[in-house]
Amino acid sequence: MKLIFILTCLFGLLGCSAEAQKKLKVEPVYVQPHRVSRETQETGRTHTYTTNKEVTKRLTPQVVMLDSADGKWRFRLQGNIYSGGHNIRQVKKIRFEKGDDLEESLTLRYYVEVRKIPGKESANVSGYNYSKDISYSMPKNVKMIKVELYEEHQEQEEQRIKVAEQVF
Numbered sequence: 001m002k003l004i005f006i007l008t009c010l011f012g013l014l015g016c017s018a019e020a021q022k023k024l025k026v027e028p029v030y031v032q033p034h035r036v037s038r039e040t041q042e043t044g045r046t047h048t049y050t051t052n053k054e055v056t057k058r059l060t061p062q063v064v065m066l067d068s069a070d071g072k073w074r075f076r077l078q079g080n081i082y083s084g085g086h087n088i089r090q091v092k093k094i095r096f097e098k099g100d101d102l103e104e105s106l107t108l109r110y111y112v113e114v115r116k117i118p119g120k121e122s123a124n125v126s127g128y129n130y131s132k133d134i135s136y137s138m139p140k141n142v143k144m145i146k147v148e149l150y151e152e153h154q155e156q157e158e159q160r161i162k163v164a165e166q167v168f
Contacts, residue, residue, distance in 0.1 A: 026091050029080065029127040030055045052126065059129040061163035063147045068168065071138050077149055078131040079163055081114055088117040091130045092154075105144040108136065112163075116155045144168070 034053035039046045061079030068074070083089040092113040099107030112130065138145065149164040 024091065024094055024130060024132045027129045028056070028125045029058055029129060030124050031126045032124065054126065056129070058127065059131065061149060063149055063164050063166035065166075065168055066133065071140070072135055073138055073145065073168070074133065074135045075147060075166075075168075076131055076133050077110055077112075077147075077164075078129070079112065079149065079151075080127055080129045081112075081151070082127045084121045084126050086120055088119050088121045089114050089128075089153075090117060091128060094130075094132050095152075099146075099148070104142060105146065106139070106142045107146045107148065109148045109150065110134075111150045111152045111160065114151055114153045116153070 031052040031054050033050050035048060035050055037046050037048045058080045059078045064076045064078065066074040066076055077094060081089050081091060092115045095111045095113060097109045097111065099109045101107075136145075145168045147166050147168070148162060150160045151163050152160050
């Protein structure tokens with residue numbers, strides 16, 4: 001009985017780690033109120049006002065190579081989107097399209113689909129970080145790979161913004 005329980009836990013853990021690697025990971029960027037005092041030079045008076053200071057660090061949009069062994073390339077797509085006030089923007093999914101396939105080079109295009117939801121965002125959320133690990137089996141004749149990352153907003157027709165590009 002103990003052996004079955006241990007094997008079930010072990011297979012469950014192995015399945016979770018392999019599946020978590022392929023899933024899109026989205027985390028909110030939190031802010032907190034921050035009081036600032038500033039002196040006006042003309043009048044000499046001190047004014048105190050409240051701003052928002054980010055608690056969570058924003059991810060820079062980029063493509064990072066994780067591993068390139070045995071013809072299998074692993075890389076991470078990451079970035080962030082702004083969301084706040086009366087506009088809630090969330091990452092729906094990351095879509096893949098194979099681009100130009102020349103003799104020794106290959107272009108891979110990934111589109112981050114951002115959807116706009118009616119409603120009000122929490123005062124403590126100013127956006128979302130996203131990341132996804134991707135593995136790609138390379139053909140033997142390819143020596144160079146170009147990975148492009150685009151943002152595609154649903155409310156704007158056919159507008160794609162290139163946020164990152166990397167050549168390996």
